[in-house]
Amino acid sequence: MNTSEKKKLSIISFSGDFDKLVAAFTLASGSAAVNYEVNIFFTFWGLNAIKKKKGRSFIGKGALAKTFGFLMGGVKNVPLSRFNFFGVSPKLMTFMMRKRNVATLSELIEAAIALNVNLYACEMSMHILGITKDDFIPEIKDVIGVASFLQYSEGGDRIFI
Amino acid sequence: MNTSEKKKLSIISFSGDFDKLVAAFTLASGSAAVNYEVNIFFTFWGLNAIKKKKGRSFIGKGALAKTFGFLMGGVKNVPLSRFNFFGVSPKLMTFMMRKRNVATLSELIEAAIALNVNLYACEMSMHILGITKDDFIPEIKDVIGVASFLQYSEGGDRIFI
Amino acid sequence: MNTSEKKKLSIISFSGDFDKLVAAFTLASGSAAVNYEVNIFFTFWGLNAIKKKKGRSFIGKGALAKTFGFLMGGVKNVPLSRFNFFGVSPKLMTFMMRKRNVATLSELIEAAIALNVNLYACEMSMHILGITKDDFIPEIKDVIGVASFLQYSEGGDRIFI
Numbered sequence: 001m002n003t004s005e006k007k008k009l010s011i012i013s014f015s016g017d018f019d020k021l022v023a024a025f026t027l028a029s030g031s032a033a034v035n036y037e038v039n040i041f042f043t044f045w046g047l048n049a050i051k052k053k054k055g056r057s058f059i060g061k062g063a064l065a066k067t068f069g070f071l072m073g074g075v076k077n078v079p080l081s082r083f084n085f086f087g088v089s090p091k092l093m094t095f096m097m098r099k100r101n102v103a104t105l106s107e108l109i110e111a112a113i114a115l116n117v118n119l120y121a122c123e124m125s126m127h128i129l130g131i132t133k134d135d136f137i138p139e140i141k142d143v144i145g146v147a148s149f150l151q152y153s154e155g156g157d158r159i160f161i
Numbered sequence: 162m163n164t165s166e167k168k169k170l171s172i173i174s175f176s177g178d179f180d181k182l183v184a185a186f187t188l189a190s191g192s193a194a195v196n197y198e199v200n201i202f203f204t205f206w207g208l209n210a211i212k213k214k215k216g217r218s219f220i221g222k223g224a225l226a227k228t229f230g231f232l233m234g235g236v237k238n239v240p241l242s243r244f245n246f247f248g249v250s251p252k253l254m255t256f257m258m259r260k261r262n263v264a265t266l267s268e269l270i271e272a273a274i275a276l277n278v279n280l281y282a283c284e285m286s287m288h289i290l291g292i293t294k295d296d297f298i299p300e301i302k303d304v305i306g307v308a309s310f311l312q313y314s315e316g317g318d319r320i321f322i
Numbered sequence: 323m324n325t326s327e328k329k330k331l332s333i334i335s336f337s338g339d340f341d342k343l344v345a346a347f348t349l350a351s352g353s354a355a356v357n358y359e360v361n362i363f364f365t366f367w368g369l370n371a372i373k374k375k376k377g378r379s380f381i382g383k384g385a386l387a388k389t390f391g392f393l394m395g396g397v398k399n400v401p402l403s404r405f406n407f408f409g410v411s412p413k414l415m416t417f418m419m420r421k422r423n424v425a426t427l428s429e430l431i432e433a434a435i436a437l438n439v440n441l442y443a444c445e446m447s448m449h450i451l452g453i454t455k456d457d458f459i460p461e462i463k464d465v466i467g468v469a470s471f472l473q474y475s476e477g478g479d480r481i482f483i
C-alpha cells in the first residue's frame with residue numbers, strides 16, 4: 001500500500017440485510033472518522049439502503065421488476081440475516097441499539113454521508129431491477145460499473161459484505 | 162501493491178447462491194477485461210458453479226455425501242439468497258437479465274473462462290463432500306489448499322463472496 | 323504490501339454460520355501455518371464462536387438481549403447457512419468431517435489458538451447484545467472497536483466472512 005496517499009477502504013454492499021448494513025456502515029463511518037477515503041458500491045439487495053422511498057413501493061420498469069421492487073422494499077424493510085421473524089427482529093434490534101445508545105442504521109447512514117463517504121450505485125443491477133438514479137437518495141455520487149469501481153478502489157482494501 | 166506487476170484480484174467463491182455467483186463472475190470478468198490477473202477459488206457451496214452435471218445427481222462417495230450432493234445440485238439449482246420461492250426466482254431473474262440484455266450466469270461463466278480467469282477448486286471441501294476433479298468442468302486449472310491459494314493470490318486483493 | 327514485514331491477514335467473522343466459521347478458521351489456521359500474522363475480529367453472530375458456554379443459555383443484560391442470547395446459543399448451535407434442517411446438518415457435517423479425517427470446527431478453533439491467531443471481540447455488538455468479555459473463552463485477546471481493528475489489520479488483507 002502506498003503510504004504517501006490517503007488510506008482507502010472500499011465496500012461492496014451486496015447483501016442488504018439489516019445486520020450486514022449495520023456492519024458495512026459502522027466500518028465505513030469508523031474508517032472515514034480516522035481519515036480513510038471510503039467508497040461504498042451498492043449492488044443488488046444493497047441498493048435497498050439508498051432508495052428514496054424507505055417503505056415498500058412498486059418501483060421498476062415491467063411487472064416482474066415491480067414485483068421484485070415491492071418484495072425488496074426500502075431501508076425500512078431490510079430483514080435480519082437470521083431470526084428475522086417476518087421483519088419484527090430489525091425493529092427489536094433498533095430498539096436495543098437505541099436503549100444502549102448505539103447509533104441506529106439510519107443514524108449510521110447519515111453519519112457516513114456527513115463524513116463524506118462516497119456512495120455509488122451499481123449500473124448493472126439497476127438495469128436488471130429496472131430502477132434509475134431518481135429512485136435513490138440525492139447523496140449518491142454516481143452510477144458506475146465494475147471498471148470504474150476497480151479504478152476508484154485501487155490502492156486500498158476491497159471488502160464484500 | 163507492487164505496481165510493476167499485473168494487478169491481481171482473487172475471489173473465494175463460497176456461498177454459491179445465484180445472485181452471489183452473478184456478483185462473483187461479474188467482478189471476475191470485469192476485472193479480467195481491464196487486464197487484472199483473476200483467480201477464483203471455489204469452496205463448499207461455490208463448487209456448484211463448476212460441476213459438470215448442471216442438474217441434480219447423486220455424486221459423492223458415501224450415502225451422506227450423495228444426499229448432500231443431490232440437495233446441492235449443480236449450477237441450474239443454485240438458489241437466490243433471498244426470495245428463492247423453491248427455485249422459481251433464479252429462473253425469473255435469468256428471464257429479467259435476458260430481457261435487459263444483461264449477461265446471464267452461464268454466459269458470465271463462459272466469459273470468465275474466455276478471459277482466462279483462473280479457476281481453482283478447494284481440496285478440503287471436495288474431500289468433505291466426497292467429490293473429485295472428474296465431477297468438475299475441464300476448465301478447472303487445479304485442486305488446491307489454503308497454502309497454494311495464499312501463494313497464488315499474494316500481492317493482490319482477496320474477496321470472500 | 324510491505325515485503326519486509328510479516329504478511330498479514332485479518333478476518334471479520336460476522337456470519338457465525340457453521341460452514342462460514344469452518345471457512346474462516348481454515349483460512350486463519352492455514353495462513354498462520356505459513357507464517358502470516360492472523361487477526362480474527364468476531365462481531366455479531368460471529369461472537370457465537372467464542373462464547374464460553376457452548377450450548378444455549380440466557381446470557382446478556384435485559385429480557386430482549388437474553389432472548390437473542392438464547393436464540394443465538396453457542397458454538398454448538400451454529401446453523402449451516404443452507405439446508406440447516408433445524409440444526410441436524412451441522413452435526414451430519416461434523417460426522418462427515420470426522421469420517422474423512424478433516425479437522426472439525428472445534429479442532430480448527432483449537433488449532434487457530436495454538437498457532438497464535440489473535441482473537442478480538444467487537445465492542446459495539448457486545449454492547450448491543452448486552453454481553454461482556456466474561457462470556458467469552460479466555461483466549462480472547464481484547465475487546466476492540468473499528469479504529470483499533472483498522473490499526474491492527476493495516477498493511478494486510480481484510481476479509482469479511
